[in-house]
Amino acid sequence: MAPWPDGVGRRVLAEVDSTNAEAARLAPDLSGPTWVLGLRQTAGRGRRGRAWQSAEGNFAATLVMRVPDGPAFAAQRSFVAALALQDALAEATRRPEAIRLKWPNDVLLNGAKVAGILLESSGQGGTPGPLCVGIGVNLAQEPDAGTLEPDALAPTSVLSATGIRITPEEFLDLLAPAFATWETRLTTYGFDPLRRAFLDHAAKLGEVITARTAKDSLTGTFTDIDADGALVLTGAKGRVVLPAADIFF
Known part of the structure; x- marks a missing residue:
């Protein structure tokens, strides 16, 4: 210890x-x-x-x-x-x-x-x-x-x-x-x-997840965390960067 x-x-x-x-x-x-x-x-x-x-x-x-x-x-x-x-x-x-x-x-x-x-x-x-x-x-x-x-x-x-x-x-x-x-x-x-x-150590990296913001719900592949700590999803809308969201598996 x-x-x-x-x-x-x-x-x-x-x-x-x-x-x-x-x-x-x-x-x-x-x-x-x-x-x-x-x-x-x-x-x-x-x-x-x-x-x-x-x-x-x-x-x-x-x-x-x-x-x-x-x-x-x-x-x-x-x-x-x-x-x-x-x-x-x-x-x-x-x-x-x-x-x-x-x-x-x-x-x-x-x-x-x-x-x-x-x-x-x-x-x-x-x-x-x-x-x-x-x-x-x-x-x-x-x-x-x-x-x-x-x-x-x-x-x-x-x-x-x-x-x-x-x-x-x-x-x-x-x-x-x-x-x-x-x-x-x-x-x-x-x-x-x-x-x-x-x-x-990230859970579900490279897998499909759903991210919900106050205004929207997006489903895509969890591909990265950017230089500011935001979540990066890749899906139907291309690459999406989310500074804040709740994510669901």
């Missing part, structure tokens, strides 16, 4: 409404990047305001950090988080071949959703505010599939998929160093190494 990263804080809370909300509240008084881990989360949320169910024993944490380069660069931390989750889950389960990354913000274990990522930020007058990188992992339990949207990917948990028990605190000890490693690669070498690493 890698050591805890230098200069990164750690707060473990017995209960919290949302780790992203708590991280945002703490941000003005923090001197550096800090992980906020909630052992019980009562009002977790996912992308586009969806509820995120966080059962007892699951992982709910947020890294709050300053990203001075603007929204486009802040969004690249979704890739940092995904690759860190890949590494942490591989170390926890010893099954790296079972883990895949689903663009833009989910992680799969044996083809089912085990983790999700939510980035939130606020700022004023064009000045970027603190970035909250929220991460939820089904360590002990997966949500009831009947409570999910009809076309949602089937959920799983580390315990049910592998029989391995790991506590939220133990998982944070794996995730924080992995995140720090990928963050250093991003700030040192730029986005391309992360893009290539993500593609190495």
Whole structure:
């Protein structure tokens, strides 16, 4: 296990409404990047305001950090988080071949959703505010599939998929160093190494998928992720670049 990263804080809370909300509240008084881990989360949320169910024993944490380069660069931390989750889950389960990354913000274990990522930020007058990188992992339990949207990917948990028990605190000890490693690669070498690493582990690369935006639904072959992190589909309309979408298999 890698050591805890230098200069990164750690707060473990017995209960919290949302780790992203708590991280945002703490941000003005923090001197550096800090992980906020909630052992019980009562009002977790996912992308586009969806509820995120966080059962007892699951992982709910947020890294709050300053990203001075603007929204486009802040969004690249979704890739940092995904690759860190890949590494942490591989170390926890010893099954790296079972883990895949689903663009833009989910992680799969044996083809089912085990983790999700939510980035939130606020700022004023064009000045970027603190970035909250929220991460939820089904360590002990997966949500009831009947409570999910009809076309949602089937959920799983580390315990049910592998029989391995790991506590939220133990998982944070794996995730924080992995995140720090990928963050250093991003700030040192730029986005391309992360893009290539993500593609190495991307779910359904080279296969036909459906991408839904707020206005449209497109089906095509997942061919690439571009230099800005956008999804590239090739289909009846030719090459289509999608900066944001939900994708379905």
